[in-house]
Amino acid sequence: MAAVTYELKKTCKQSGARLGTIHTPHGSIDTPMFMPVGTLATVKTLSPEELEDMNAQIILSNTYHLWLRPGEDIVQEAGGLHSFMNWDRPILTDSGGFQVFSLSDFRNIKEEGVHFRNHISGEKLFLSPEKAMQIQNALGPDIMMALDECPPYPAEESYMKASVERTSRWAERCLEAHQNKETQGLFGIIQGGEYEHLRKQSADDLISLDFPGYAIGGLSVGEPKDVMNRVLEFTTPLLPSHKPRYLMGVGSADSLIDGAIRGVDMFDCVLPTRIARNGACMTNHGRLVVRNAAYARDFSPIDRDCNCHVCRNYSRAYIRHLIKSNETFGFRLTSYHNLYFLLDLMKKVREAIMEDRLLDFREEFFEQYGFNRP
Numbered sequence: 354m355a356a357v358t359y360e361l362k363k364t365c366k367q368s369g370a371r372l373g374t375i376h377t378p379h380g381s382i383d384t385p386m387f388m389p390v391g392t393l394a395t396v397k398t399l400s401p402e403e404l405e406d407m408n409a410q411i412i413l414s415n416t417y418h419l420w421l422r423p424g425e426d427i428v429q430e431a432g433g434l435h436s437f438m439n440w441d442r443p444i445l446t447d448s449g450g451f452q453v454f455s456l457s458d459f460r461n462i463k464e465e466g467v468h469f470r471n472h473i474s475g476e477k478l479f480l481s482p483e484k485a486m487q488i489q490n491a492l493g494p495d496i497m498m499a500l501d502e503c504p505p506y507p508a509e510e511s512y513m514k515a516s517v518e519r520t521s522r523w524a525e526r527c528l529e530a531h532q533n534k535e536t537q538g539l540f541g542i543i544q545g546g547e548y549e550h551l552r553k554q555s556a557d558d559l560i561s562l563d564f565p566g567y568a569i570g571g572l573s574v575g576e577p578k579d580v581m582n583r584v585l586e587f588t589t590p591l592l593p594s595h596k597p598r599y600l601m602g603v604g605s606a607d608s609l610i611d612g613a614i615r616g617v618d619m620f621d622c623v624l625p626t627r628i629a630r631n632g633a634c635m636t637n638h639g640r641l642v643v644r645n646a647a648y649a650r651d652f653s654p655i656d657r658d659c660n661c662h663v664c665r666n667y668s669r670a671y672i673r674h675l676i677k678s679n680e681t682f683g684f685r686l687t688s689y690h691n692l693y694f695l696l697d698l699m700k701k702v703r704e705a706i707m708e709d710r711l712l713d714f715r716e717e718f719f720e721q722y723g724f725n726r727p
């Protein structure tokens with residue numbers, strides 16, 4: 354019995370969107386859905402109980418960071434990530450490749466793997482497909498990601514082709530190194546940049562390896578949104594409709610809706626908690642920078658159309674005061690609200706797909722949020 358399976362429930366008549374359920378050893382997940390990011394085994398400033406209260410179905414953590422600190426051996430001795438962080442719902446871990454390319458100031462990519470420098474201690478390290486699988490097997494997430502190279506944007510076509518072919522060979526080595534097939538599912542990651550024929554080559558290579566799910570990598574790396582949407586338009590149809598599709602690193606409200614319309618089922622991004630720590634909030638009427646002086650005497654909620662615990666109990670003036678005073682509780686309130694906002698948005702997206710009106714929902718939301726404003 355495969356550890357991770359997908360049940361396609363409905364395809365939207367208005368678009369490429371679909372409703373489904375991903376079944377994992379730690380529970381089922383209704384899609385399309387957003388995954389809060391808990392890089393160091395915590396979704397920054399929030400407790401597992403608060404994440405459950407806001408109906409977070411699954412959270413994401415990170416192989417690279419946990420390998421360096423505290424070390425996958427300590428997490429394994431704790432009984433795995435679920436026990437270590439007291440989260441009993443599904444967990445997905447990224448493979449670490451992206452962080453090596455984005456965090457390490459020295460890296461040398463070879464066929465056998467990536468040589469790089471630990472961004473904390475400076476010591477030289479080596480990450481291979483086999484090592485990435487050994488770490489993820491020790492951490493124990495329900496869904497693991499194959500080790501890939503996420504090339505910088507833009508990248509020469511010749512470089513991208515060689516990178517795609519190496520990522521496909523690495524994916525095969527990850528499959529061969531996969532130990533706990535009954536308790537952990539392994540997803541492949543499609544690369545290829547904005548080159549349609551390379552996306553097809555990457556998809557064909559990985560589909561032939563029959564992963565239980567597929568991620569679209571190499572996006573949300575600085576490209577314009579119309580480039581991301583164009584790449585999605587020709588990439589998601591290449592992927593099997595009976596398996597989940599995960600768009601990595603994407604989390605603004607407009608991108609989530611546009612990704613769902615193009616057939617994406619899973620999203621993750623640090624955006625909601627990262628901007629929260631800068632005192633910025635996502636609302637149904639656009640972004641609100643609550644630390645601004647304009648809100649010093651504004652006793653209304655962050656978002657009058659939000660039903661979250663924060664919007665029902667705290668004012669902009671109070672939250673602004675906490676943020677300006679660098680009070681941790683202020684960051685907790687903005688983080689809670691932003692994650693609730695995106696999780697609630699995905700619930701509205703699922704409802705709109707059920708009613709075959711996702712494109713209408715997009716127009717209404719974009720108008721209210723101000724995305725259409727020139």
Ligand SMILES: CN(C)CCSCc1cc(N)cc2c(=O)[nH]c(N)nc12
Nearest residue numbers: 390447451503570571572573601602
């Ligand atoms: C914020 N993080 C916790 C998420 C991890 S980084 C996720 C992530 C983001 C983006 N944009 C692209 C890629 C990609 O192409 N490959 C991999 N492995 N991860 C990626």
